[in-house]
Amino acid sequence: MIKVKNLTKTYVREKALDNVSFSLGEGDILGFLGPNGAGKSTTMNIITGYLSADSGTVEIDGIDILENPTEAKKKIGYLPEIPPLYNDMTVQGYLEFIFKLKKIRLPMREHISKICDMVKITDVKGRIIKHLSKGYRQRVGLAQALLGEPPILILDEPTVGLDPQQIIEIRKLIRDLGKKHTIILSSHLLSEVQAVCDKIIIINNGKIVTEGLTDELTATGKSTTRMNLIIEGRMQQVYSLLQRIDGITNVTEQGECEKGCYEYVIESNRDVRRLIFRAFAKTDYNILSMKPVSVSLEDTYLDIITGKAEEENKNVSDI
Amino acid sequence: MSAIFKRELCSYFTSPVGYAVLSIFMFFSGIFFWVQCLYVGTSNMSTVFQSMFFIVLFVIPLITMRLFAEDKKQKTEQALLTAPVSIPGIVFSKYLSALVMLVFCLCSYIIEGIALSFMTTPDWSVILGNVFGMALLGSAFCAIGIFISSLTESVIVAAIASFAANALISLFDTVASTIPVDFIKNFISSLSFQTRYGHFALGLFSLADIVYFVTITFIFLFLTDRVIERKRWA
Numbered sequence: 085m086i087k088v089k090n091l092t093k094t095y096v097r098e099k100a101l102d103n104v105s106f107s108l109g110e111g112d113i114l115g116f117l118g119p120n121g122a123g124k125s126t127t128m129n130i131i132t133g134y135l136s137a138d139s140g141t142v143e144i145d146g147i148d149i150l151e152n153p154t155e156a157k158k159k160i161g162y163l164p165e166i167p168p169l170y171n172d173m174t175v176q177g178y179l180e181f182i183f184k185l186k187k188i189r190l191p192m193r194e195h196i197s198k199i200c201d202m203v204k205i206t207d208v209k210g211r212i213i214k215h216l217s218k219g220y221r222q223r224v225g226l227a228q229a230l231l232g233e234p235p236i237l238i239l240d241e242p243t244v245g246l247d248p249q250q251i252i253e254i255r256k257l258i259r260d261l262g263k264k265h266t267i268i269l270s271s272h273l274l275s276e277v278q279a280v281c282d283k284i285i286i287i288n289n290g291k292i293v294t295e296g297l298t299d300e301l302t303a304t305g306k307s308t309t310r311m312n313l314i315i316e317g318r319m320q321q322v323y324s325l326l327q328r329i330d331g332i333t334n335v336t337e338q339g340e341c342e343k344g345c346y347e348y349v350i351e352s353n354r355d356v357r358r359l360i361f362r363a364f365a366k367t368d369y370n371i372l373s374m375k376p377v378s379v380s381l382e383d384t385y386l387d388i389i390t391g392k393a394e395e396e397n398k399n400v401s402d403i
Numbered sequence: 404m405s406a407i408f409k410r411e412l413c414s415y416f417t418s419p420v421g422y423a424v425l426s427i428f429m430f431f432s433g434i435f436f437w438v439q440c441l442y443v444g445t446s447n448m449s450t451v452f453q454s455m456f457f458i459v460l461f462v463i464p465l466i467t468m469r470l471f472a473e474d475k476k477q478k479t480e481q482a483l484l485t486a487p488v489s490i491p492g493i494v495f496s497k498y499l500s501a502l503v504m505l506v507f508c509l510c511s512y513i514i515e516g517i518a519l520s521f522m523t524t525p526d527w528s529v530i531l532g533n534v535f536g537m538a539l540l541g542s543a544f545c546a547i548g549i550f551i552s553s554l555t556e557s558v559i560v561a562a563i564a565s566f567a568a569n570a571l572i573s574l575f576d577t578v579a580s581t582i583p584v585d586f587i588k589n590f591i592s593s594l595s596f597q598t599r600y601g602h603f604a605l606g607l608f609s610l611a612d613i614v615y616f617v618t619i620t621f622i623f624l625f626l627t628d629r630v631i632e633r634k635r636w637a
Contacts (some may be wrong), residue, residue, distance in 0.1 A: 095637075096637075129481075132485040133484070133485055134481055134484050134485050134635070135635050135636075136635045136636050153487075153489075154487045154488070154489065155487070157485055157486060157487040158487045160485065162481070162485045164478065164481045164485075166478045166481075167478075168477070168478050168479040168480070168481045168482035168483075169477070169479065170410070170414070170477070170479055171477065172414055172417045172418060173410075173414075173417070181406055181409075181410050182482065182486075184405070184406035184409075185406045185407065185482070185483070185486045185488065186486055186487060187487055228482065
């Protein structure tokens with residue numbers, strides 16, 4: 085459905101995108117994840133034909149966006165980071181304008197009411213956009229992207245500005261839409277991507293750092309387990325005792341939490357709870373708490389992003 | 404394309420801009436009509452059209468100032484540029500909406516013509532010829548205004564810069580008169596909007612003048628298209 089090959093884009097001095105390639109099949113929901121300025125919006129702007137890449141190609145359902153932009157754009161519904169709303173129009177008037185602009189061949193009034201019901205803006209249809217709250221504006225933006233039921237939806241941070249209840253509704257809506265549409269969505273909320281998307285691409289400094297299925301990426305996180313321990317006893321002895329246990333790969337001491345008790349975070353490559361218990365049962369040190377910490381995608385994400393950042397810093401200092 | 408045209412035309416009347424433009428235009432055209440026709444007692448409206456040159460110069464930037472600048476500021480250009488419409492299509496629709504707004508202004512002359520017809524037989528060929536000439540002049544000013552609007556995000560800057568550009572073009576005559584070398588002098592004055600437009604007001608209908616204004620319109624609309632296209636590659 086979408087094929088992106090070797091996209092490179094340079095703004096005045098900095099490289100915004102560096103050789104980005106990926107492809108999506110029908111009905112896929114792809115989550116774009118990355119810190120601010122990573123190149124998420126730039127990629128989306130290039131796919132929708134708003135910007136042009138320095139090199140590389142974008143194919144929408146077999147149509148090259150540069151060779152036949154009009155046909156390619158008909159297949160895309162786009163919600164940019166800032167919804168493109170005309171403040172002086174009413175919601176109904178604006179949606180009618182977009183409907184005609186997109187040259188949609190469906191019964192106009194019925195189609196617009198259907199979309200308004202979907203994103204729950206029916207009650208503000210007659211209001212002037214200027215007077216709407218941020219949440220409503222965002223939903224009108226989503227409505228204009230959905231007009232004409234394009235096979236591809238590109239949503240740049242679709243839930244920004246919504247309240248928690250609306251966020252849940254919109255996420256559900258996106259998941260439902262994913263059954264029929266191919267969707268790319270960007271977000272800085274990792275939980276959102278985890279909850280909604282089948283595939284994830286993590287992008288940093290214009291490069292794809294990781295890509296894979298959501299389940300796979302979450303699972304990689306679980307190959308190391310992390311535990312939080314509170315142990316009563318002298319810190320140095322406990323520390324070395326922990327280090328000697330088979331399977332523990334890393335021990336960090338977090339400081340004194342109660343009098344004479346210290347907190348530790350350990351990382352291990354298998355389940356070591358029994359080994360720890362037995363090791364300490366033989367000593368005078370008492371385990372007061374042992375709590376596994378789940379490694380979520382968030383940690384994987386942070387590891388990847390900060391890991392890369394550190395690497396780059398190192399490279400810079402080497403120079 | 405027609406969607407953009409309709410939206411732009413409607414938006415003149417959902418904001419005060421459209422009403423301001425119409426009232427400024429009609430106020431001055433009414434004053435000149437009264438002073439130069441009714442008061443003097445002539446049915447020749449040519450002088451009214453000549454005086455209106457500076458009003459058109461001032462009013463057109465108000466018509467064109469928001470056409471691209473506001474889209475850029477409100478980020479609505481993303482909706483336009485990702486819709487299945489070509490860039491020349493967008494530029495032309497916006498130009499057309501500005502031109503139609505100008506035609507609304509020009510309707511005031513028809514009213515003045517009708518007013519004259521109660522007292523005497525007005526020379527409709529002179530009035531219509533002049534209206535046509537003013538539409539051509541306005542078309543060139545519109546294209547220049549749209550081009551300038553595409554260069555900036557600020558509506559105010561677009562208005563002031565277009566006004567300055569229009570004023571500069573009108574100064575060509577004054578500049579030309581100071582140059583002693585004949586062929587440069589002739590060249591510059593042949594570029595002057597005022598001289599060219601003056602021919603229409605005098606009742607001269609020359610193909611060269613029509614071609615000149617159409618060419619200026621075309622050049623600036625083409626440049627606008629290039630500016631927007633270039634932004635995609637920046």
